[in-house]
Amino acid sequence: MKFRLPTPTSLFWKIFAGLLTVILVTAAAVWGAAYYSSRQQEVGQLDLRWTGQKAVELALSIHHFGGRDALIEWLKSDVNRRPTVYVISDDGSELSGRPIPKPALSSLEQIGKARTGSENPIKTIEIDGRPHLLIAAREELPPPRVNPLPFFHIRFPTDVALATLFVLTLLVSTVLALYYTRPLRRLDAAMRRFAQGEFHTRASPGIAPADSEVAALALVFDQMAEHIEQLVRRQRRLFHDVSHEVRSPLARIAVAVDLARLDEKRTKQCLERIEREVDAIDRLIEGLLTYARYDEGPTLQKTRISMRRVHQTVLEMLAFEAEPRQVRVLAEDRLSGDVGIFANEDALLSAVSNIARNALRHSPKGGTVRLRLQESGDSVEWACADEGPGIPENELEQIFSPFVRGSKESTGTGFGLGLAIAQSAVRAHGGLIRAKNIQPHGLEVIISIPKTPAPKHFGSPEEETRP
Numbered sequence: 001m002k003f004r005l006p007t008p009t010s011l012f013w014k015i016f017a018g019l020l021t022v023i024l025v026t027a028a029a030v031w032g033a034a035y036y037s038s039r040q041q042e043v044g045q046l047d048l049r050w051t052g053q054k055a056v057e058l059a060l061s062i063h064h065f066g067g068r069d070a071l072i073e074w075l076k077s078d079v080n081r082r083p084t085v086y087v088i089s090d091d092g093s094e095l096s097g098r099p100i101p102k103p104a105l106s107s108l109e110q111i112g113k114a115r116t117g118s119e120n121p122i123k124t125i126e127i128d129g130r131p132h133l134l135i136a137a138r139e140e141l142p143p144p145r146v147n148p149l150p151f152f153h154i155r156f157p158t159d160v161a162l163a164t165l166f167v168l169t170l171l172v173s174t175v176l177a178l179y180y181t182r183p184l185r186r187l188d189a190a191m192r193r194f195a196q197g198e199f200h201t202r203a204s205p206g207i208a209p210a211d212s213e214v215a216a217l218a219l220v221f222d223q224m225a226e227h228i229e230q231l232v233r234r235q236r237r238l239f240h241d242v243s244h245e246v247r248s249p250l251a252r253i254a255v256a257v258d259l260a261r262l263d264e265k266r267t268k269q270c271l272e273r274i275e276r277e278v279d280a281i282d283r284l285i286e287g288l289l290t291y292a293r294y295d296e297g298p299t300l301q302k303t304r305i306s307m308r309r310v311h312q313t314v315l316e317m318l319a320f321e322a323e324p325r326q327v328r329v330l331a332e333d334r335l336s337g338d339v340g341i342f343a344n345e346d347a348l349l350s351a352v353s354n355i356a357r358n359a360l361r362h363s364p365k366g367g368t369v370r371l372r373l374q375e376s377g378d379s380v381e382w383a384c385a386d387e388g389p390g391i392p393e394n395e396l397e398q399i400f401s402p403f404v405r406g407s408k409e410s411t412g413t414g415f416g417l418g419l420a421i422a423q424s425a426v427r428a429h430g431g432l433i434r435a436k437n438i439q440p441h442g443l444e445v446i447i448s449i450p451k452t453p454a455p456k457h458f459g460s461p462e463e464e465t466r467p
Contacts, residue, residue: 052136362388
């Protein structure tokens with residue numbers, strides 16, 4: 001995946017700044033607490049390191065060149081600090097009269113004169129003929145020193161150490177920010193590819209389940225992408241099918257026009273042919289408009305209607321049309337009482353009528369079409385079964401698509417929009433439609449529509465009011 005530099009306002013920089021701040025503040029707090037808790041114990045103690053030795057040697061030099069008075073003046077000055085030098089006589093008093101820190105006296109009693117010598121920070125000199133002991137003690141916290149490599153005996157200047165620690169903190173913050181924003185960057189890349197027309201792009205396979213929030217968002221994106229891809233594929237197929245369906249009648253119209261020009265005696269016949277083809281195109285366009293209108297379910301005006309009334313209307317229509325074809329129509333009403341649904345009656349009648357007529361068209365002479373109305377949980381179920389050849393199992397999922405005709409289609413001259421219109425109308429009502437083959441032969445189409453409590457009187461002015 002190609003890395004893109006984050007924009008100044010991106011989430012990467014917000015996370016980076018937050019991590020950097022947290023790391024720096026936490027490191028400073030921990031270091032400060034550790035430093036002061038460890039160094040506080042050194043206040044008042046003897047300074048036996050090179051700093052104490054240098055301070056004692058300076059006191060010796062001042063006494064050597066300036067004498068007793070110069071030494072006392074230096075001992076009392078502000079220069080004598082970090083560490084502070086004390087000159088102790090043999091009777092335990094300090095030469096300049098200052099009090100000696102008790103921790104330093106305790107340490108001095110423990111080590112005695114074992115640490116005296118040319119290389120040690122405890123020295124003995126004679127002042128006015130009396131021996132005096134020079135010591136150095138820490139009365140203040142030493143200045144903080146930063147060591148970026150605490151496990152090595154390497155000392156760095158403070159500014160270099162701080163710069164090194166800051167660079168390390170930047171690197172850690174960058175790595176953590178990149179790690180935390182990686183799933184978002186992958187989701188962003190998938191969305192950009194999808195926006196560029198790669199509708200097969202999916203985001204969830206590249207995001208680990210551990211990133212639960214982003215993984216859930218990626219799953220929602222994949223569902224949206226799947227839906228959009230299906231819509232685009234469906235639209236492209238629809239354009240192709242419409243152009244194919246329109247091209248055939250237009251070709252026949254062109255042939256009729258040419259024949260009329262060549263033979264005036266056939267003009268009337270050609271005009272009749274043109275009229276039939278124009279009617280076919282008109283029916284096609286009307287079917288497409290109906291399909292599109294029902295596909296936009298939320299725009300349908302709905303009211304509470306009786307499902308039993310819809311069932312009776314379809315039964316009467318089908319019985320009338322089946323008589324010339326010598327097909328029987330059997331109806332079964334299993335409702336315990338009248339059931340109301342919130343629907344657009346014209347759209348719902350169009351759906352069930354298309355299904356019923358489709359069943360009638362596929363029924364053989366002397367066959368039977370069965371209609372069934374019943375309740376199923378929170379829905380009302382309407383079914384229509386014929387005794388035709390049925391549909392191959394591998395084609396059942398496609399029969400509700402526009403311009404799809406079963407491979408066993410042998411009658412009728414429709415465009416394959418009837419079941420597609422029915423599906424759009426049913427979905428616009430929040431319902432489901434499905435088809436299945438029945439034994440020994442035939443096809444059953446089942447519609448489920450959510451039911452609402454039936455009103456006392458269907459068709460009353462209050463019930464027919466549009467929402």
